[in-house]
Amino acid sequence: MQPRNMSMSGVVDLAAVKAANEAKAKAEQARAEAARQGGGGAVAPSGLVIDVDEAGFERDVLQRSTEVPVVIDFWAEWCEPCKQLGPLLERLATEYNGRFLLAKIDVDANQLLMQQFGVQGIPAVFAVVAGQALPLFQGAAPERQIRETLDQLIQVAEQRFGLTGIAVAPEGEAGEPAAEAPEPVGPYDAALGAAVQALDAGDFAGAVQAYRNVLSEDPQNTEAKLGLAQAELLDRVKDLDPNKARQDAAARPDDVAAQIAAADLDLVGGHVEDAFGRLVEAVRRTRGEERDAARVRLLALFEVVGTDDPRVAAARSALARALY
Numbered sequence: 001m002q003p004r005n006m007s008m009s010g011v012v013d014l015a016a017v018k019a020a021n022e023a024k025a026k027a028e029q030a031r032a033e034a035a036r037q038g039g040g041g042a043v044a045p046s047g048l049v050i051d052v053d054e055a056g057f058e059r060d061v062l063q064r065s066t067e068v069p070v071v072i073d074f075w076a077e078w079c080e081p082c083k084q085l086g087p088l089l090e091r092l093a094t095e096y097n098g099r100f101l102l103a104k105i106d107v108d109a110n111q112l113l114m115q116q117f118g119v120q121g122i123p124a125v126f127a128v129v130a131g132q133a134l135p136l137f138q139g140a141a142p143e144r145q146i147r148e149t150l151d152q153l154i155q156v157a158e159q160r161f162g163l164t165g166i167a168v169a170p171e172g173e174a175g176e177p178a179a180e181a182p183e184p185v186g187p188y189d190a191a192l193g194a195a196v197q198a199l200d201a202g203d204f205a206g207a208v209q210a211y212r213n214v215l216s217e218d219p220q221n222t223e224a225k226l227g228l229a230q231a232e233l234l235d236r237v238k239d240l241d242p243n244k245a246r247q248d249a250a251a252r253p254d255d256v257a258a259q260i261a262a263a264d265l266d267l268v269g270g271h272v273e274d275a276f277g278r279l280v281e282a283v284r285r286t287r288g289e290e291r292d293a294a295r296v297r298l299l300a301l302f303e304v305v306g307t308d309d310p311r312v313a314a315a316r317s318a319l320a321r322a323l324y
Helices: 009-015 017-036 057-066 080-096 111-116 143-161 189-200 204-217 222-237 242-251 256-268 272-285 288-305 310-323
Strands: 049-051 070-075 101-106 124-129 132-138
Touching (some): 049 080, 080 288, 242 256
Parallel strands (some): 070 101
16 A cells, blocks of 8 residues: 655655755754754754644744754644544654654644645645655555655755754753653553554554454444554555556446445545545445445445544535435
8 A cells, every 4th residue: 555645756856956055055054053052953852743833834844944854744633544643753753853843733723834735635744845845645654654754755855955853852951751651541552552553563454353352342442443444444455556446446437346446545545535425426326235335335434534524524415415
């Protein structure tokens, strides 16, 4: 499974000689200014993840991008996949220890930034390097592939623009106490944790089984139900050839299996409305078992996105019209 825009090939435009020289000069100037102000510009570990709004975008993203690559996570409170991706990106920002800065932007409160970046669906992840923006990926992705993308971003930033990251102060020097391991808050924490670890490792079948183990004991466990829907989706698409699947769906609009496969890929790529619309249309065009198969898969995708998402409500209404 290859999430949309996971390749860093689009960075080539950033390598223009003029832009590179200007960026390196800005980076050297920023480091010199930080040195004059004392402390070499070191930040506390908590400063590696920041909330950004439209008013502070130039200061917190554009200016900082002359020192360090800034990764932007576009998210919203109602977006269930965002709640899976966000903590993973925050953990990686801490682990990479200043090689990149993570900026989180709430799309509901910052519509203008969402439009300027051309965000079509969330979660969506972009980067800004030396003041220039590029897309990284949209939708769900395993930790392994996210790490590969971050590694490529960091390599390009260093080789082309001389950006080697920012210094991070040890926790003791920053005056921050070491984070304590959270106490278990429920009987299924270990099993849910194992499922998340399996997802991060790309073991989708293992994650599916772990979530099912929880649901066998607690059928109403909300976290397990959401996790199972996401794990099953990732497991279904991992062996698909995206190009062939989309070609098949375009060539055979009445083939429900082809439309279901393409809808799964749409959702993984962050194209929520496309996925829902494709299956609603499949329901409208078919009858009997094929119609039921399209309807059941659409309901499963509702679970992945989250029932509170307004796009789910709109798609439910469209489904009702297609059925009746």
